[in-house]
Structures are given as structure tokens and as C-alpha cells.
Amino acid sequence: MTSTTNNQQPTTKISRDARIYVAGHLGLVGGGIWRALERHGYTNLIGRSIGELDLINQQAVDDFFATEKPEYVVLVAAKVGGIVANSTYRAQFIYENLMIEANVIHSAYKHGVKKLLFLGSSCIYPKHAPQPMKEEHLLTGPLEPTNEPYAIAKIAGIRLCDAYNRQYGTNFISAMPTNMYGPGDNYHPENSHVLPAFLRRMHLAKALENEDFAELARVFKSELLNGSSRLSGKEDSATQQPSNEQLLLWLAKSGVTQTTSNQQPATKLACWGSGSPLREFLYSDDLAEACVFLLEKASYADMAFTDESGTVQSHINVGSGKEVSIKELAETVKAAVGFKGEIEWDATKPDGTPRKLMDSSRLMKLGWAPKIELADGIALAYADFLTRFAN
Numbered sequence: 001m002t003s004t005t006n007n008q009q010p011t012t013k014i015s016r017d018a019r020i021y022v023a024g025h026l027g028l029v030g031g032g033i034w035r036a037l038e039r040h041g042y043t044n045l046i047g048r049s050i051g052e053l054d055l056i057n058q059q060a061v062d063d064f065f066a067t068e069k070p071e072y073v074v075l076v077a078a079k080v081g082g083i084v085a086n087s088t089y090r091a092q093f094i095y096e097n098l099m100i101e102a103n104v105i106h107s108a109y110k111h112g113v114k115k116l117l118f119l120g121s122s123c124i125y126p127k128h129a130p131q132p133m134k135e136e137h138l139l140t141g142p143l144e145p146t147n148e149p150y151a152i153a154k155i156a157g158i159r160l161c162d163a164y165n166r167q168y169g170t171n172f173i174s175a176m177p178t179n180m181y182g183p184g185d186n187y188h189p190e191n192s193h194v195l196p197a198f199l200r201r202m203h204l205a206k207a208l209e210n211e212d213f214a215e216l217a218r219v220f221k222s223e224l225l226n227g228s229s230r231l232s233g234k235e236d237s238a239t240q241q242p243s244n245e246q247l248l249l250w251l252a253k254s255g256v257t258q259t260t261s262n263q264q265p266a267t268k269l270a271c272w273g274s275g276s277p278l279r280e281f282l283y284s285d286d287l288a289e290a291c292v293f294l295l296e297k298a299s300y301a302d303m304a305f306t307d308e309s310g311t312v313q314s315h316i317n318v319g320s321g322k323e324v325s326i327k328e329l330a331e332t333v334k335a336a337v338g339f340k341g342e343i344e345w346d347a348t349k350p351d352g353t354p355r356k357l358m359d360s361s362r363l364m365k366l367g368w369a370p371k372i373e374l375a376d377g378i379a380l381a382y383a384d385f386l387t388r389f390a391n
Contacts, residue, residue, distance in 0.1 A: 014042075014072065014296060021046040021070035023055065023104055024077030028284050029119060029177070031184040033074055036288035046070055056096055061103040065111040073108050073116040074291060075101070075157075079150075081191040083272075083352055086147040097153035105160045109170050116172040117295055118161050120154040120315065122280070122358050123147045124176060132359040135176075135315055136307035144353045162314045165300045173300050175291065178319035178358050182284030182377065183384040189223065189254060195281060195378070198330055199385050201269055202337040205256045209267040209341050216247045222388060267341035272349035275327030280357050282320045283377035286370040290318045293368045319358040320370045326351075336378045 014020075020037060024030035025047035037045055046068055054060050055077055079089075079096040086093060101118070108116045125133045126141030138158070143151045154176075161172035185196040192200065207215040220242055242250070251257070255270035294316070304314040324332070330343055372380075 016041045017044045018042070018072055019044050019046060019068065019070045020072045020074070021068065022074045022076065023048075023100075024075070026184075027076065027080075028182060028184045028186065029180055029287060030074070030076040032182060032284035032288035033076065033291050036285065036292050040292055055100040055103055058099075058103045061107050062110070065107040065113075069111065070108075071114050072295065073104065073113050074295070075104050075116060075118045077104075078119075078154075080186070080193075081188075082193045082197060083146050083350070085191040086150055090149045093147075094149035094153050097150060098156055101153065101157040101160060105157070105164060105172065108172070109164050109168055114171065115295065115299075116161065116170070117291060118157050118172065118174045119291070120158055120174055120176045121151070122176055122178045122317075122319070122356055123151040123353075124155050124158070125356075125358075127353050131355050132321075132357040133317070134359045135313045135317060135362065136309075136311070138313060138315070139311075146350065146352055158315045161300075162304070162312065165304075165314070166312075171300050173294060173298060173303055174315035175294055175318050175363075176315050176358070177287050177290075178280040178282050178317075178356070178360075180282055180284055180287055181381050183381065184284070185381060185384070187385060187388065188226075194279070194326065195329065195333070196381070196385070198271075198333040199337065199378075199382055201254050201256060202330075202333050202339045203382075203385065204251055204254060205267050205269045205341055206337055206339040208251060208256055208258055209265075209339065211265075213244050213247060216251070217242055220247060220250055267339075268344055269339070269341060270344050270346055271326075271330060272346055273326065273351040274347045275325060275330065275345045277326050277351045277353065278323045278355040278357065279326060279329065280319050280321075280323045281329075281374055281377070282318065282370060283372035283380070286320070286372050287318055289371075290363065290368050293366070294363075297366060316363050317358040317360045318363055319360040320374075321357075321360055321364070322374070323355070323357045324374065332375055333378055333382075336375070336382050 020042055022030050022034050022045060025034045026049055034045060053064055077100055079093055125137050127144040128141055129137040158174045161174050164170045165172055181195040186192045187196050187200045258265050258267045300314060303316055304312055306312050
């Protein structure tokens with residue numbers, strides 16, 4: 001087995017009318033991959049919402065594959081969330097993700113899928129892995145405790161693909177994206193990742209700063225319709241107009257408060273941690289292009305290699321190669337949103353992994369490179385966020 005270290009990888013010939021199933025096509029990453037496949041001329045895409053197909057149900061997944069007969073599969077579907085969600089719903093994160101992966105990967109093998117691309121996460125690497133993190137650092141140390149259940153499930157997905165390839169001769173490959181953001185992101189008050197959480201909270205802080213209670217009420221009621229906001233002490237109703245006092249209580253739950261200084265209102269946003277951890281971010285459309293690239297130009301035989309410990313590694317990193325501190329990220333989002341107030345950091349709250357930068361050189365040597373700079377991507381993501389609450 002060899003490493004992907006050259007630019008002469010064979011192209012997988014995929015007919016433009018091949019049946020391609022994107023599991024998780026309505027989410028941030030899956031939606032981006034769906035759009036990228038359409039841009040590349042693929043015309044026979046298959047997608048199912050969770051209401052149409054429960055990927056945790058083994059029989060339902062097997063029936064779907066038997067009926068739809070996809071030739072290629074992109075497995076993006078997963079239960080995901082930020083540090084709070086990962087810490088709170090630990091059993092759900094490991095169980096649901098294990099079931100989704102096992103059901104889809106096994107059905108893909110059983111029904112003769114030509115190629116499967118499994119999407120994991122950078123959290124598979126040890127908490128204190130050498131930086132930047134290389135593929136061979138997998139399973140070389142303890143994981144970050146806050147997201148360990150999710151990470152274990154994703155590691156299992158990688159090993160499932162590898163095991164099926166080596167036992168059954170399938171062509172199932174795995175890509176590990178860094179932190180993603182972009183159109184279609186999750187802005188849930190409790191379950192979102194750091195960048196979309198900043199976008200939402202900064203927008204709310206700006207609206208309070210501008211005393212735009214109509215905008216606050218609009219966002220609140222939109223979230224109420226999605227079941228992510230609750231009126232304090234009142235019966236839930238998407239048609240009910242919240243009072244300013246109720247909105248202030250709601251804002252406080254997101255760390256947005258207002259005080260008076262020198263007889264002038266001062267809006268503040270409280271953020272968890274010190275702001276010092278370093279993170280890498282990749283715009284969803286860049287990841288989507290990388291996924292199409294891998295579908296067309298890389299196979300398991302090309303990607304698998306034996307590391308110095310004698311372990312076969314077969315996944316590949318997908319990142320921007322650039323990192324930024326959480327504090328710098330917050331300031332970049334602040335500028336994009338137009339919030340003028342103060343950000344306060346609460347160092348008594350956990351920071352998570354101190355640094356998470358991936359070495360994506362193996363993929364970049366194949367010829368792929370990201371195109372969207374962070375500030376530009378954040379501006380695009382904020383424009384998408386605003387459409388969620390448009391009149």
C-alpha cells in the first residue's frame with residue numbers, strides 16, 4: 001500500500017447520469033456537496049430527508065438501497081453539534097452515529113455500490129496530537145473528552161470502510177474535514193458549532209445595540225417555529241409578540257446583555273473560555289469541491305498507506321491549512337456582522353482542545369486547494385444567516 005504523494009492519480013470514470021446517493025443532503029456539508037455535483041454536471045442525484053428515511057433503522061436502509069440501487073454514495077449524514085451538545089448528549093452522539101455508519105456502509109457493500117465516500121471530522125485525532133495533525137496520528141493518544149463519543153463513532157466509520165475494503169474488495173474511502181461553515185449551517189442556540197454560534201449571537205447583540213426589538217422578535221419567533229426558543233413563563237406561540245422584557249431574558253441566555261455606562265447603553269457579549277485555542281476553518285463549498293475531486297480522482301488503493309507503526313491508514317485530511325484563535329475568529333465575525341460592543345471572555349469555562357490544525361498536504365499534492373478566504377466566507381455565511389429570518 002502506498003501514500004498519495006504524487007499528482008498522477010487515475011480518474012474514476014463516473015457517468016454524469018450515474019445514481020449518486022448523498023446521505024445528509026439537506027445539511028451544511030451535504031447541501032454543499034449536492035450543489036457541487038450539480039455544478040459538475042451530475043444529473044441523477046438521490047437524497048432523502050430524515051422523515052423519508054431513518055438511517056438508524058437497518059431494515060429501512062437496506063430496503064432503500066435495494067429499491068434505489070445507488071452506484072455511488074457520499075455518507076455525510078450524522079448527529080452533530082458543538083461542545084455543549086457533545087457534552088450533554090453523549091449517548092445519542094455515539095449510538096446514532098455508529099448506527100448510521102454501520103447501516104449505510106454495510107448496505108453499500110451488500111448492494112454493490114461502486115464507490116463510497118465517508119465524511120468524518122478532525123476530532124478523530126488525539127487531544128494533544130502533534131501539530132499539524134497528520135493521518136498517521138490517528139489512535140496515538142487520548143481524545144478530547146468533551147467530544148469523545150462523536151470522535152469514537154467517526155473513527156469506527158473510518159475503520160469500517162477500511163475493513164470492508166480489505167475483506168471484500170470494496171472501494172470505500174474516508175475524508176476528514178476540518179471545522180466547516182457556510183450556507184445551510186446550524187444556528188441552534190445550544191447545538192451549533194462555534195462559528196455559526198458567533199454569527200447568531202453577534203447578530204442578536206447588534207440588534208440590541210441598535211434597539212431593534214422588531215428584528216429581535218423576528219429572530220425569536222423564527223426560532224420558536226423551529227422549537228429552539230421558548231417564551232419565559234408564557235405559553236409557546238409562534239404568533240405571540242414577545243415583550244421587550246421577555247426578549248431581554250432570552251438574549252441573556254445567549255450571553256447578550258446591556259448595561260448603562262455614563263448614561264449610555266453598553267451592549268456586551270459573553271463568550272466561553274479564554275479565546276486562546278487555535279482552530280482551522282473551511283468554507284463548505286471548498287469541502288464540496290474536495291469531495292467531488294476525491295470521488296473522481298482517488299481510490300482506496302491510492303489512499304491507503306502503512307505508517308511507521310505498521311498500521312494501515314486510509315483516510316485523508318481536508319483543511320485550509322490556516323488557523324486562527326477563537327478570539328480572532330470572534331473579532332472577524334464581529335466586523336462582518338457590524339457589532340460595535342464589547343466581547344467578554346469567561347476563562348472559567350472550558351476551552352476544549354488547545355490547537356487543531358490538520359496537515360492536508362496529501363490531498364493538496366493531488367491537485368486540490370481551497371479558494372475561499374475566512375473573512376470572505378464569513379461574510380457569505382452571514383448573508384445566508386440573514387435569509388433565515390427574512391420577512
